[in-house]
Amino acid sequence: MMAGIGFAGSSGIMDVPAPSWIEGDEPLFSQWGQFLIAMIKHGTVETFRRTEAISMASSEFGLLIEGGVFATDEPKRVDGRRVLVQFFQRGDLFAAAVSSNLQFQLTPHCRTICLIVRERALDAFKNEFLSWARLRPLLNDGLAQAYSQALIETVGRDQDRIRRVLAMLAKHPTSTDTKLGSEIEAGKQLIRDLAGVQKRSATRAFQALVEAGCVEFHGYKRLFYKEPQREPQTVRHKHQQTGAVCQRSQQRR
Structure with a gap:
């Protein structure tokens, strides 16, 4: 004991x-x-x-x-x-x-x-x-x-499968909150194995997540993850209203 x-x-x-x-x-x-x-x-x-x-x-x-x-x-x-x-x-x-x-x-x-x-x-x-x-x-x-x-x-794009795994790792007590995001002790191979994604597709997905600012890799077994930024509700509503106005304008023509 x-x-x-x-x-x-x-x-x-x-x-x-x-x-x-x-x-x-x-x-x-x-x-x-x-x-x-x-x-x-x-x-x-x-x-x-x-x-x-x-x-x-x-x-x-x-x-x-x-x-x-x-x-x-x-x-x-x-x-x-x-x-x-x-x-x-x-x-x-x-x-x-x-x-x-x-x-x-x-x-x-x-x-x-x-x-x-x-x-x-x-x-x-x-x-x-x-x-x-x-x-x-x-x-x-x-x-x-x-x-x-x-x-x-897990039905959907490989990128979504990988993001799901990263989000689960980030919410776990073994991760650490930092200014760069949630610090996770995990390598790319572990993540793609957990996500059930092939290496080639995972490489493209990782690159897209890096470019989106969601992931930052440090070495082989450490990364920082940030939840994707969501468009504020008020902005989305304004876009929806603008789209509706444009659609009505086109219908009148």
Whole structure:
């Protein structure tokens, strides 16, 4: 057990925030402390290196304590593209399988610490935390919804797929806010792998994002990302009005 992740007075696990979907469920949220105690008692603290696959049986689950974990749907669709489903952060509950037909590959973004309840301890955990029968289906539903949303968001141009990945990386606690934008520790190869984009197309997309001022690369594994500037609503409205006037003028001619 690592220093700072013990049970009594721990500043590593006992202060882990509950996921938002549990905060919104009053009965489950009131039992968050009990849930953590049961996980600490029956789970194991495991540390993973960057890109080291997290192997988990379908019934197992984990709580992310420190770092970040990519959940990806491995290529099995017609287009053979990988889909980044979620980028888990501290306090997120995760699993490698929602059902026999929907399984994810879990890969750490950096050195990552998780608390995992393995199959051998699952029955003891469930006997202690009786609300698991309610919590696990909600976890599965959330993962399934994230997968459906990811499929919707990844339909379109390769540049949009890459921008989506960059936005997810920028919003994660492992990024740092700077004057240049969100500082992200990631290289072009990782980004295009997560986006499911071929190298040639990714090169063009990166160049377009650089020219648009959204991305600034520093070396091979560091970049700065800024959200694209959106045209103010008042300006758009003025353009729409001008366009409408021009259209009416043309119709009169």
